[in-house]
Amino acid sequence: MVVSTAPAALQAGERIRRLREAVVEAGLDAFVATSDESIAYLSGFRPLQLERLFAVTVHAGSSAAILVPALDRGQVRDAPDVLTRVSYEASSDGVAELVAALAGARRVGVEGEHLNFARSEALRAAGFELVSAGQLMDALRWCKEAGEIEKVRAACELVERGVRLVFETLSPGVTEREANGRVESWLREQGARAAHPLILFGERAANPHSEPGDRELRVGDVVCADLSACLDGYWGDLTRCATVGPASDWARDAWIVVREAQAAAIAACRPGISAREVDAAARQPVEARPDLGQCLHGAGHAIGLAIHEPPFLVPRTQTPLVAGMIFTIEPGIYLPGVGGLRLEDDVLVGPDGPELLSTPHPELLELSA
Amino acid sequence: MVVSTAPAALQAGERIRRLREAVVEAGLDAFVATSDESIAYLSGFRPLQLERLFAVTVHAGSSAAILVPALDRGQVRDAPDVLTRVSYEASSDGVAELVAALAGARRVGVEGEHLNFARSEALRAAGFELVSAGQLMDALRWCKEAGEIEKVRAACELVERGVRLVFETLSPGVTEREANGRVESWLREQGARAAHPLILFGERAANPHSEPGDRELRVGDVVCADLSACLDGYWGDLTRCATVGPASDWARDAWIVVREAQAAAIAACRPGISAREVDAAARQPVEARPDLGQCLHGAGHAIGLAIHEPPFLVPRTQTPLVAGMIFTIEPGIYLPGVGGLRLEDDVLVGPDGPELLSTPHPELLELSA
Numbered sequence: 006m007v008v009s010t011a012p013a014a015l016q017a018g019e020r021i022r023r024l025r026e027a028v029v030e031a032g033l034d035a036f037v038a039t040s041d042e043s044i045a046y047l048s049g050f051r052p053l054q055l056e057r058l059f060a061v062t063v064h065a066g067s068s069a070a071i072l073v074p075a076l077d078r079g080q081v082r083d084a085p086d087v088l089t090r091v092s093y094e095a096s097s098d099g100v101a102e103l104v105a106a107l108a109g110a111r112r113v114g115v116e117g118e119h120l121n122f123a124r125s126e127a128l129r130a131a132g133f134e135l136v137s138a139g140q141l142m143d144a145l146r147w148c149k150e151a152g153e154i155e156k157v158r159a160a161c162e163l164v165e166r167g168v169r170l171v172f173e174t175l176s177p178g179v180t181e182r183e184a185n186g187r188v189e190s191w192l193r194e195q196g197a198r199a200a201h202p203l204i205l206f207g208e209r210a211a212n213p214h215s216e217p218g219d220r221e222l223r224v225g226d227v228v229c230a231d232l233s234a235c236l237d238g239y240w241g242d243l244t245r246c247a248t249v250g251p252a253s254d255w256a257r258d259a260w261i262v263v264r265e266a267q268a269a270a271i272a273a274c275r276p277g278i279s280a281r282e283v284d285a286a287a288r289q290p291v292e293a294r295p296d297l298g299q300c301l302h303g304a305g306h307a308i309g310l311a312i313h314e315p316p317f318l319v320p321r322t323q324t325p326l327v328a329g330m331i332f333t334i335e336p337g338i339y340l341p342g343v344g345g346l347r348l349e350d351d352v353l354v355g356p357d358g359p360e361l362l363s364t365p366h367p368e369l370l371e372l373s374a
Numbered sequence: 375m376v377v378s379t380a381p382a383a384l385q386a387g388e389r390i391r392r393l394r395e396a397v398v399e400a401g402l403d404a405f406v407a408t409s410d411e412s413i414a415y416l417s418g419f420r421p422l423q424l425e426r427l428f429a430v431t432v433h434a435g436s437s438a439a440i441l442v443p444a445l446d447r448g449q450v451r452d453a454p455d456v457l458t459r460v461s462y463e464a465s466s467d468g469v470a471e472l473v474a475a476l477a478g479a480r481r482v483g484v485e486g487e488h489l490n491f492a493r494s495e496a497l498r499a500a501g502f503e504l505v506s507a508g509q510l511m512d513a514l515r516w517c518k519e520a521g522e523i524e525k526v527r528a529a530c531e532l533v534e535r536g537v538r539l540v541f542e543t544l545s546p547g548v549t550e551r552e553a554n555g556r557v558e559s560w561l562r563e564q565g566a567r568a569a570h571p572l573i574l575f576g577e578r579a580a581n582p583h584s585e586p587g588d589r590e591l592r593v594g595d596v597v598c599a600d601l602s603a604c605l606d607g608y609w610g611d612l613t614r615c616a617t618v619g620p621a622s623d624w625a626r627d628a629w630i631v632v633r634e635a636q637a638a639a640i641a642a643c644r645p646g647i648s649a650r651e652v653d654a655a656a657r658q659p660v661e662a663r664p665d666l667g668q669c670l671h672g673a674g675h676a677i678g679l680a681i682h683e684p685p686f687l688v689p690r691t692q693t694p695l696v697a698g699m700i701f702t703i704e705p706g707i708y709l710p711g712v713g714g715l716r717l718e719d720d721v722l723v724g725p726d727g728p729e730l731l732s733t734p735h736p737e738l739l740e741l742s743a
Binding site: 051053055056074075076077078079080095096097098115116117118119120121122123125126135137139182186189190193194196198211212213214215216284299300301302303306312313315317319320321341 | 420422424425443444445446447448449463464465466467484485486487488489490491492494495504506508551555558559562563565567580581582583584585653668670671672675681682684686688689690710
């Protein structure tokens with residue numbers, strides 16, 4: 006009987022091959038991926054890490070391994086054959102096994118934004134020279150394959166259906182907690198592995214990362230509904246806004262600014278444009294109206310296996326856009342004590358310019374009071 | 375009008391005072407807390423971090439600060455007055471502001487299990503000598519205050535109600551995904567900020583961290599239902615098991631082992647006993663029966679603001695237990711291809727011995743087939 010390797014494993018095998026090329030080109034002896042998403046990208050297996058160490062190691066030569074606690078040994082059976090399985094018992098914290106998997110290497114690239122300080126010190130003590138080289142992994146992951154693009158599109162479709170549900174069922178008296186709980190349940194029922202709704206009412210939307218609470222929806226409120234869901238491993242992330250009853254002058258004016266900012270940033274999503282230029286396109290119209298509120302965050306972030314992944318569309322990022330990147334474009338404006346409005350869509354950088362993966366919805370909805 | 379400081383802020387102020395004492399005693403100039411839970415413990419504010427840097431800095435002298443992105447500036451208003459508010463715009467990654475907040479310090483303690491390698495390198499480049507000193511923070515957090523103990527107890531009560539719901543509504547044909555989704559929704563509706571059910575059926579329970587999937591419940595299956603929920607900031611985490619129809623010989627024998635292992639480990643939860651001794655008490659009866667399955671993990675972990683926090687009850691941890699610690703005690707036994715059983719309760723280390731915060735349930739339930 007011929008045992009055929011599953012397509013997912015083949016794909017992961019090809020990704021490992023490309024990572025190895027990058028490792029060689031960067032003059033490293035090996036690379037250690039430790040983040041959930043990078044491990045999933047290279048092996049098809051998404052860990053539940055908690056305090057435990059997981060890693061995929063790729064040498065410049067031919068060896069490569071996946072390291073998991075004994076607890077997860079049974080779950081890496083479908084990983085690509087090129088990955089040697091290594092597991093450790095609860096008597097170990099996994100570092101000795103990671104050191105062994107890296108044997109022969111001296112200069113080792115690590116995911117600097119993920120590997121923790123204690124583990125980095127342990128690897129150094131074992132004689133490795135560590136190089137923060139997460140960008141090697143990022144550069145693979147941010148060029149989405151056709152199958153990945155379709156998964157983000159499918160996640161966006163699910164989130165759009167969630168947004169419709171939110172606005173169809175919102176009415177004065179509902180609390181933030183109820184509104185968020187309801188749509189989170191619904192998204193999970195539809196098959197989302199994880200979902201992070203963040204629906205805020207009125208003046209509470211001025212702090213965009215507030216935790217939904219007991220605030221009831223009232224006539225005159227704005228509603229800022231940021232919904233995300235992970236479907237088949239990939240995230241979609243959208244924000245739509247509404248007012249309960251007619252929009253106030255502030256909401257109407259602020260929405261025009263946000264809409265204009267989003268259109269400008271989407272138009273900037275072209276190969277060769279830098280991440281900071283996309284941010285600037287969104288930022289300029291918002292910062293031009295301090296009377297309407299503050300610009301509290303960047304224009305967006307890449308999205309894929311992680312809900313937030315590099316490149317980040319912020320003034321400090323000079324990374325040039327390349328075809329295949331997918332970004333949220335989500336300018337917002339926030340006026341303390343009054344409210345916050347944000348408009349967010351997911352955009353593919355196509356070879357000739359932006360392609361929306363979500364259905365644009367530039368209207369400020371008006372809910373019946 | 376006299377503005378009184380909220381009790382939560384007073385409490386956090388006292389915790390900062392105690393952290394400062396530990397910093398002085400350890401010969402450090404300052405400490406930087408960066409994990410969600412430590413920041414929540416010291417400030418009352420629980421961040422949503424993603425890629426952004428958040429920190430609480432405490433100098434050996436009198437200064438202390440909370441560092442957040444501009445996005446979260448509005449959310450730290452209720453933090454204790456002793457914390458200077460520092461925020462940074464999207465043009466910064468926050469490191470320069472953290473360096474400024476640490477000015478005057480040379481030897482800086484960090485949470486080595488949380489601070490990432492890239493940020494540690496940036497702090498070193500700024501001239502700080504970093505010391506992995508998460509244990510200072512751990513030693514504060516693991517001695518639970520009376521109010522914290524009551525919160526874990528309340529979270530356990532909620533989880534117990536969730537467990538009852540699971541077993542009342544499970545019947546052959548239900549999928550793992552449905553069973554998990556249903557109780558997660560319910561826990562969220564009851565006010566849980568987060569909930570992580572992990573209910574697995576039959577042979578799938580042999581891999582205890584599998585992701586719930588399309589597997590339908592069948593007559594003859596074991597059900598391993600691990601439920602956790604975070605209520606008012608604190609976690610409860612319990613596991614109960616059942617069989618669909620009469621237990622097989624394996625399930626009956628394995629359950630006796632698990633029950634015995636749990637009773638032994640609970641009895642060991644006394645001040646002065648080391649974490650590894652508690653693990654050994656659970657491990658010995660499981661490892662004595664390799665014919666029934668494997669012992670894939672330690673006896674449990676501390677629980678509180680984080681679902682898993684130190685000390686971990688594993689063979690490598692020599693930390694002695696002290697009164698006020700709360701642990702999950704959760705031995706399990708796992709037989710590939712057949713199933714897995716685990717029994718988990720949450721236990722307070724009292725001055726005179728263990729006190730269960732959950733209602734013990736040592737029976738293997740039998741669901742109607």
